[in-house]
Amino acid sequence: AVQPLAYARGLAKAALAAGAVLHTDTPVAGLSRRGTTWTVRTGRGPSLTTERVVLCTNGYSGDLWPRLRQTIIAANSFQVATVPLSDNLRRTVLPEGQVSSDTRKLLLYFRLDHTGRLLLGGRGPFREPRGAADWAHLERIVPKLFPQLAGIDFDHRWCGRVAVTRDYLPHLHAPEPGLLIDIGCQGRGVGLQTRMGQAIARFVARDDADALPVAPSPITPLPLHGLHRLYAAAVVAWYRLQDGGL
Ligand SMILES: Cc1cc2nc3c(=O)[nH]c(=O)nc-3n(C[C@H](O)[C@H](O)[C@H](O)COP(=O)(O)OP(=O)(O)OC[C@H]3O[C@@H](n4cnc5c(N)ncnc54)[C@H](O)[C@@H]3O)c2cc1C
Incomplete structure (x- = not known):
């Protein structure tokens, strides 16, 4: 049987070998765009600029992108x-x-x-x-x-x-050029998000919109999200x- 942690470590090693730089324990504090350039501001101080941002904060989504947190429980x-x-x-x-x-x-x-x-x-x-x-x-x-x-x-x-999303399906959002958001795996993300990561990588590297298995949808907050703990209970x-x- 494949151990998920060992598998994740293997993926990280492959990414590093391909030239990726991983910054762990570095929360992103802000995202802003001017033209085609995004500035990603980290909570530790330094910022970086890029043409593409993929946001995959799932159940830990905070206020980095407006109304995103309200689309999930x-x-x-x-x-x-x-x-x-x-x-x-x-x-x-x-x-x-x-x-x-x-x-x-x-x-x-x-x-x-x-x-x-x-x-x-x-x-x-x-x-x-x-x-x-x-x-x-x-x-x-x-x-x-x-x-x-x-x-x-x-x-x-x-x-x-x-x-957990309203329709129990994963959601992709592309609210601005160069930004892709992937959220909502209903507790089944180990296989799902690993596969989604491959599709997103193809989308980003080749600008291939057909690579995405789910069409991007508008960010739609759940009704009465502030009361979600009550109705979920x-x-x-x-x-x-x-x-x-x-
Ligand atoms: C106890 C438990 C058991 C599970 N068992 C299974 C299982 O058997 N099978 C299965 O398929 N799934 C299982 N899951 C669900 C699975 O773990 C998730 O679906 C999966 O981890 C989602 O992957 P993800 O990459 O989308 O999000 P996550 O793994 O949640 O990653 C989101 C990341 O975003 C980071 N983040 C948030 N905000 C910021 C920010 N501002 N800046 C930088 N980073 C940020 C967080 O620190 C986090 O690392 C289980 C979950 C739990 C808790």
Whole structure:
């Protein structure tokens, strides 16, 4: 099985080998255009100029581009990992290495990793986590799915934001010449955005509009976006009722 992190590292290495320069931990604080030249101002001070900008901030979109943040609901996906399972237990849990998710409305996804930990993810609070208790609902589910894991310890807990759009489809926007925005992968971005990245690279390098798999659309904020936590919480409660159990 391909490990996503190793794959991402491989892509980064290939980009560096091709002459790309990566600036990590460098937030972009402003974007402005004069004619065909964009100025990208970084939060650390220096700016750079370019003819093309691709903005892929997804669930972390802030106010860099007007109204973009209001086109998505940024939801947290929470995940836990058990300690590595013993060989005996490992043989009884997803013994053929299945990568699984269930069919509930608020789906759970789970798999073993290469060290034999069971990883399980699902929904969590919309706010940022405050402590281990915010993952407790997932830890309670593990022995319900796999009773042989009752009492197992968890040694990793994490979460991150995914971007959900109104139509559950990825959106591309091209609000000004030279700027392309790619947003909204509904929590399925590992394959989707990797593929989208290839298409966007072709679009940028060859100015090939046909390379884009989705036609750019206008930036359209969700209605009453300021209340999104309220209505998302209502939807989650409704889905939880429909799911029942666990
Ligand atoms: C716990 C968890 C489990 C998941 N499991 C799966 C899975 O099994 N399969 C799957 O397909 N997907 C999964 N996802 C979803 C997947 O991680 C995302 O869909 C994917 O990472 C989206 O990729 P992206 O490049 O569009 O955005 P992101 O990976 O979210 O990257 C956006 C980047 O923009 C940066 N950024 C934001 N603002 C600025 C700024 N002003 N300047 C510079 N940079 C900025 C952020 O720092 C971030 O690095 C999971 C997500 C989580 C949190």
